[in-house]
Amino acid sequence: xxxTPGSAAPCLDVGDMIQSLHWPTQAARDTEEQSRVxxxxxxxxxxxxxxxxxxxxTEKKIDHRNTSGLSCGSQPDEESLCSDSGFGGSPASSLGxxxxxxxxxxxxxxxxxxxxxxxxxxxxNEGKDHVERNKNMVxxxxxxxxxxxxxxxxxxxxxxxxxxxxxxxxxxxxxxASEQQCLQRLMDDVLRPFVPAYHGVTRRDEQDYNLMDxxxxxxxxxxxxxxxxxxxxxxxxxxxxxxxxxQPRKDMYEKMVAVDPEAxxxxxxxxxxxxxxRYMQWRxxxxxxxxxxxxxxxxxxxxxxxxxxxxxTKYKEEVxxxxxxxVDGNVSLLRHYQQRLKELRVxxxxxxxxxxxxxxxSSLLFVHDQSGRAGVWMIDxxxxxxxxxxxxxxxxxxxxxxxxxxxxxxxxxxxxDILTAMLSVQ
Ligand SMILES: O=P(O)(O)O[C@H]1[C@H](O)[C@@H](OP(=O)(O)O)[C@H](OP(=O)(O)O)[C@@H](OP(=O)(O)O)[C@H]1O
Ligand SMILES: Nc1ncnc2c1ncn2[C@@H]1O[C@H](COP(=O)(O)OP(=O)(O)O)[C@@H](O)[C@H]1O
Numbered sequence: 001x002x003x004t005p006g007s008a009a010p011c012l013d014v015g016d017m018i019q020s021l022h023w024p025t026q027a028a029r030d031t032e033e034q035s036r037v038x039x040x041x042x043x044x045x046x047x048x049x050x051x052x053x054x055x056x057x058t059e060k061k062i063d064h065r066n067t068s069g070l071s072c073g074s075q076p077d078e079e080s081l082c083s084d085s086g087f088g089g090s091p092a093s094s095l096g097x098x099x100x101x102x103x104x105x106x107x108x109x110x111x112x113x114x115x116x117x118x119x120x121x122x123x124x125n126e127g128k129d130h131v132e133r134n135k136n137m138v139x140x141x142x143x144x145x146x147x148x149x150x151x152x153x154x155x156x157x158x159x160x161x162x163x164x165x166x167x168x169x170x171x172x173x174x175x176x177a178s179e180q181q182c183l184q185r186l187m188d189d190v191l192r193p194f195v196p197a198y199h200g201v202t203r204r205d206e207q208d209y210n211l212m213d214x215x216x217x218x219x220x221x222x223x224x225x226x227x228x229x230x231x232x233x234x235x236x237x238x239x240x241x242x243x244x245x246x247q248p249r250k251d252m253y254e255k256m257v258a259v260d261p262e263a264x265x266x267x268x269x270x271x272x273x274x275x276x277x278r279y280m281q282w283r284x285x286x287x288x289x290x291x292x293x294x295x296x297x298x299x300x301x302x303x304x305x306x307x308x309x310x311x312x313t314k315y316k317e318e319v320x321x322x323x324x325x326x327v328d329g330n331v332s333l334l335r336h337y338q339q340r341l342k343e344l345r346v347x348x349x350x351x352x353x354x355x356x357x358x359x360x361x362s363s364l365l366f367v368h369d370q371s372g373r374a375g376v377w378m379i380d381x382x383x384x385x386x387x388x389x390x391x392x393x394x395x396x397x398x399x400x401x402x403x404x405x406x407x408x409x410x411x412x413x414x415x416x417d418i419l420t421a422m423l424s425v426q
Pocket of ligand 2: 156159162163212213214216224363380382
């Protein structure tokens with residue numbers, strides 16, 4: 001959700017990338033982060049020492065802890081909530097200027113080494129505290145969470161240069177006011193276990209960031225999949241702006257031609273530019289967004305290969321193939337994901353936040369590792385906006401301009417049906 005040249009994205013500019021490439025020492029960053037948290041809304045992460053069934057108990061407990069849903073693989077049929085594991089992070093070492101969705105595996109941003117982690121983990125009081133906490137966790141959890149191993153953070157898709165890693169399993173995402181509001185509100189909503197815990201706004205190198213849990217910190221060499229939810233990927237507001245003040249985009253024309261040279265209209269060919277909404281609609285119909293209400297954006301496997309070449313993954317069979325590849329044929333993982341999505345659906349249907357927000361361009365982040373742990377979280381609320389009261393959304397009705405429907409739940413229904421179909425043939 002960061003503005004790239006020529007775009008009309010609602011968030012702050014990427015800013016000076018050179019700043020992102022200069023890294024202060026870890027100790028300095030830790031001090032800075034702690035002293036600069038200016039809008040700490042969510043309570044500091046609390047240790048959750050047990051793995052408990054998600055749906056029933058989540059509702060009762062969300063007010064009291066920093067829950068993040070994690071399915072523990074040693075007991076495939078038992079969905080679990082595990083806390084922030086508190087594993088530290090380090091700064092990005094390779095931040096590109098281009099958007100990662102155009103990347104191959106070379107575009108991944110490994111951000112720290114195990115050695116750095118070790119140093120960081122023991123090098124400050126906060127880290128020490130987490131060592132103690134994690135000792136507790138190992139005692140109580142049915143799954144022994146790795147204390148030492150931690151893989152570098154990687155960004156699968158999205159805007160390059162938008163993220164930096166923080167300490168103790170935190171992630172910094174370039175500040176976006178609407179995303180901040182959403183994350184804040186979500187911390188008080190039933191959806192909290194399905195969202196990275198939010199820790200307020202922090203400042204680094206004169207840039208504000210939203211500070212949140214790094215969801216990968218729960219995993220060792222994770223496989224990650226980013227799926228963009230909904231049947232529409234641009235806001236009604238963006239459509240109105242494009243009508244009032246059309247700003248044809250050359251970069252989007254080029255992205256379009258790179259995928260299908262026949263796609264632009266003769267007029268667009270003359271202009272060598274397309275409107276953003278036109279580009280977004282084209283992407284929707286090319287992929288499964290228009291037909292299934294979600295699309296796969298990118299998959300990063302545990303061997304670090306990254307595939308973001310899903311722009312033409314449109315039909316159910318193609319989606320199934322990609323999902324099967326993502327879980328490497330592991331039925332237990334499929335079951336975990338199906339269960340987790342069902343739990344998410346229950347909460348979405350209850351959520352006051354969800355009823356009253358147009359959720360556009362938001363993704364579900366699927367993460368698992370070889371231990372069998374698996375989790376799904378909602379991320380990217382940069383284009384999630386509240387609808388004017390008393391309007392509420394059901395997220396399943398087809399979109400007609402003005403009704404603000406986004407097709408999120410329709411997409412989730414289809415996703416769950418696909419997983420169910422995959423499981424039925426096992
Ligand atoms: O995936 P490709 O085909 O590259 O297209 C991208 C994605 O749709 C981005 O969405 P997301 O952030 O969800 O990845 C969108 O950012 P917005 O979210 O700002 O709409 C980009 O718009 P620009 O940032 O305006 O280029 C657009 O160019
Ligand atoms: N809380 C998080 N924990 C771990 N990885 C994350 C988190 N949030 C985002 N990511 C990674 O960053 C990518 C882009 O995130 P997103 O919020 O969609 O950024 P953008 O707004 O730039 O599109 C995701 O595909 C995922 O790989």
